[in-house]
Amino acid sequence: PAVAAPAGGKKVIANLFEWNWPSVASECTSTLGPKGYGYVQVSPPQEHVRGNQWWVAYQPVSYRIESRKGTRDQFRSMVTTCQAAGVKVIVDAVINHMSGQANGGTGWAGSSYQHYVYPGIYQAQDFHYCGRNGNDDIVNYNDRYEVQNCELVNLADLKTESDYVRSRLAAYLNDLLSLGVDGFRLDASKHMPAADIANILSRLSRSAYIVQEVIYGAGEPIRPEEYTGNGDVHEFRYGKDLARVFRSERLAYLRNFGEGWGHLPTGRASVFIDNHDTQRDDGGVLTYRDRGIYALANAFMLAWPYGSPTVMSSYTYSNRDAGPPSDGNNKTLNTACYSGWECEHRWPVIANMVGFRNATEGTGVSNWYDNGYQHIAFSRTGKGYITINDEDFAINGRSYYTGLPAGRYCDVIHGTFSANTCSGPVITVDANGWFTANVPAHDAIAIHASARL
Template sequence: MQRSTPRPTPRLRRRASAVLVALGLAVGAAACAPAEDDTPEPAASRDVGVQLFQWTWDAIGRECTDRLGPAGYGWVLTSPPQEHVRGEEWWTAYQPVSYRLESRLGTRAELAAMVGTCHDAGVDVVVDAVINHMTGQDEPGTGWAGSPYSHYDYPGTWSDAAGDFHHCGVPPADDIADYRDAYEVQHCELVNLADLATGRPAVQDRLVAYLEDVLSLGVDGFRLDAAKHMPAEDVAAVVERLPAGTRIVSEVIRGGGEPVVPEQYTPFGDVFEFAWGREATGMIRGGSLRLVTELGAGSSYLPSEKAWIFVENHDTERGGSTLAYPDGAPYVLANVLMLATGYGRPVVYSGYAFSDRDAGPEQDGDGAVLDAACPDDAGPERAYADGEWVCQHRWRAVEGMVGWRSAVGDDPVGARWEDGDALALSRGERGTVVVNGGDATLEARVPTTLRDGAYCDVLAGPTAAAGPAGPDGPRCAGEALRVEDGEVAVRVPAGSAVALHVGALAEG
C-alpha cells in the first residue's frame, strides 16, 4: 500500500508532557532567570539523535532517563536486536542467524522495557535492522539463542533450495567486485554475507513480519543497514507495508561515479548523507570552518528534510574516512558545527575505545555485552583505554550544543561573522555560537541577534540553580556573557567554542 513519507512520529507528540519536563532540564529552564517580555521562549525542539553503539538495552533505558531526555535528544539509534552469530567482534551483531529478539545486548523483554523507559523520558527508539543478508560464515554453527544455521540454510527462516538467496555468478565467490555495476552491488554478496533475494514476495513477507514484530514492542522506526545493497524497489515493497508513521532511514553510502545513489531511496524514507561527514572532515582539518556551515546547499546533497548527517558512525570511525574521538578538539568542533547549522537531522555518535578495528565491546564470560559505564571525566582531554566507553554524547560541548539546538529549533541562520579561522552565527533571536578553529585565543566583539542581557555559555557546562528561590539567580558553569546593542564580547581559546541561547539566561 502507498503511504506518505514518514515524518517525526506522532507518538512523540502524544508524550508532550514528558518532553517538556525533559527539555526544562536540558536547556536550564528550571534554573534560569525569567526571560524579559520581548525575549522569545526556547523552541523546545528535539531533532537530534544519538547512536549508542553496542549499548545493552538496560543501559540505554537508564541513559534515556538520566541523560538523553534531560539533554534534549529526540531519539536513540540502537544496534541490531536479532539473534546473531557468536564471537567477540563488533560485526557479529550484523550477521543474523534468526529473527528472534535475543542477542548479546539483551532479551526481548529487556528490549521492550527499554523502549517504554525511553518513551517516558521523551526519547524515541530507532532500531538498526539487518535485512539485506544473513551470515558470512562458511562453516555451520549455532547462534546466540541456540538456533542452528549454515551459510545458506536457516531452519524455519530461509533456505537456499527455496531460492531465498542471490547467487550472482561473479567469480571467485559471488562477492561484489565492481561498485560501478549496480547489478553486482545489489545481487552479489557483501564480504561473503549470504545475500537475501529481496525481490521475492516470500522473502519480503518474512522481512515485513520481522519488522512488524519489532514495532509491536513500541519501536518508532528503523535504520536499514546496507540498504544500498538492495534494489530500491525491493526496499520500498517492504517499507510500504509497515504502519504509517514508521520512521525509516536507509544506509546508502554515496560514492563518486557509482550508479546506486541515496536519492533513489528517498521516496519511502530518509537517508544518511555520508558526504557531510567526509567533507566536513577535510574542511575542519584545513581550517575552512565557513565551508562546513554551507554544506548541503548544493545539488550534490540530499534535500535537508531527507538527510540524516553525522560526524562519525561505527563504520567511519574504523575506516578513517571521518573525524573520530581520538582527534580531540577538531572532532568537538565538527560536532558543534553539525548541531549549529540547519542542514539535515544530526546524529551524535557514542561508542567505545579500541585499537583493533574488529574489537567488540567488553563482554562477560558467556559473551554478553557488559552495561556501558560512562567515566565522570568523559571528554576530549581524557585518554581512553581499549574497551572503555567514550560516551561522546555526554561530552560537555556536545551535550551543551544539543540543548542549544533544542532552544533555537528551526530558526534560520541570521547574523554571521568571520575572522580568519573563527566564525559566529546566530539562529533567529534564540541563539548564537562562536567557533574558533585557529591556533590562538580569539578575543572579539561579534554580532548577535540575541536580545540584550546576560547569558550562560552552555558549552562551559550546565547552568545550575542557586536554590529553589535563590536570591542570586542561576549560576553559570563559566563566565556569564553580556549582549549589548547587538554584540557580545567573547574570549574563545583555540580549538573551542562558545554558545549562548535564550534558555540559559544569567542574572545581571
C-alpha cells in the same frame, strides 16, 4: 508508511553503538532525556552468529530478539523506559542479508543454521546467487546488478524482490513496532533496490522514522538520491567534508555547508561526524580520538541547520574487529562511561549543544561572520548564536552581533545551564544585540534562548 524526518521538536539522535539494553534504558533516564536528545539508535537486536567481534550483530540467523545485548524482555523494557524519558527508539535493522560464515552453527539464542538455510525462516531459494567473481561476492561497485544481486562480504543476500522474503522482513519490522520502537536504520540499503524497500515499508503496521544506509561513492550508479522517496538517507559526504575542512582547509568555507556542497536535500539528510564504520575504516574522519576538535565539529553540526544529526557514542577499541567490553561468554557488559566506553554523547560541549539545537529548531542562519580563515560565527535567527575559533591563537576583545534579545546567557560550551543557573561564564547581550568576549584558540562560545538567566 514511513515518515521523512524525525518528528517533533527534539530531533537529535544518540547512537549508543553496541550498548546493552539495560544500559541504554538507564542512559535514557539519566542523560538522554534530561539533555534533550529526541532519539536513541540501538545496534541490531536480532539473534546473530556467535563471536566476540562487534560485527557479529550484522549476521542475523533468526529474528528472535535475543542477542549479546539482551533478551526480548530487556529490549521491551528499554523501549518503555526510554519513551517514558521522552526518548524515541531507532533500531538498526539488518534486512539485506543473513549470516556470512561459510560454515553453519548455532546462533546466540540457540537457533541452528547453515549458510543459506535458516530453519523455519529462509531456505536456499530465498537468496541471490549472482554467478560472478567465482564466489558471488560484490567486487565492482560501478555495476548496479552486481551491487544488488551479489553478496556483500559473503553475507547471504536475500531476494528482496520475492513476495515471501518481503513479507518475512515486514513481519520482523512489525514485531519490533509491536515492541514499541519508533524507527529503523536500514542497514546496507544500497544493496536493495529502492523499490524493494518501498514495498517492504508499505507492509508496516504503522508509520516509523526511516533512515537508509546508502554510502555515496563517486561515479557509482546507485546514488543516495534514489532512496529519498522512502525516508531519510545517511549523507556520508558530510562527515568526510567536515573533517577535511577542520584538518586542512578553512572553517570560512562552511558558510553554505550542506546542499551548497552538493549534499542531499536538508529534509532527507541524516548527518554525523563519524559512525561505527567510518571511525574504523575511513582514516579521514574525525573521531573521539581527536578530542577537542571532535567536540568542536559536533558543536558545529548541532548548531548548523542542515539534516538530522546523530551523535556517535563509541566504545574504546584498538583493533578494528574487537567487540565492546564483554564477559567470558561474549555477553556485553553494562556500560561504564570513560572506562572502556567513550560516551561522546555525554561530553559537556556535545550534550549542551543538543539543547542549542532544540532551542533553535526551525530558525535559519543570519549574521554570518568569518575572518577568511578559521574563525566563524553565526546566529540562528532570534534564538541562538555561536562563534567557533579554530585558529591557533586566541581572539580577544572582539564584539559579535547576535540579533538576540538583550539579556544574560549561559555560555553552554563552557557551562551547563540548569535550574536557572550557569556553571560557567555568562555572556551579556546588550540592548542592541551585541556582546564582547574572548575566545581561546580551538574553542567556541554558544548561547541560546533556553539557557538565558
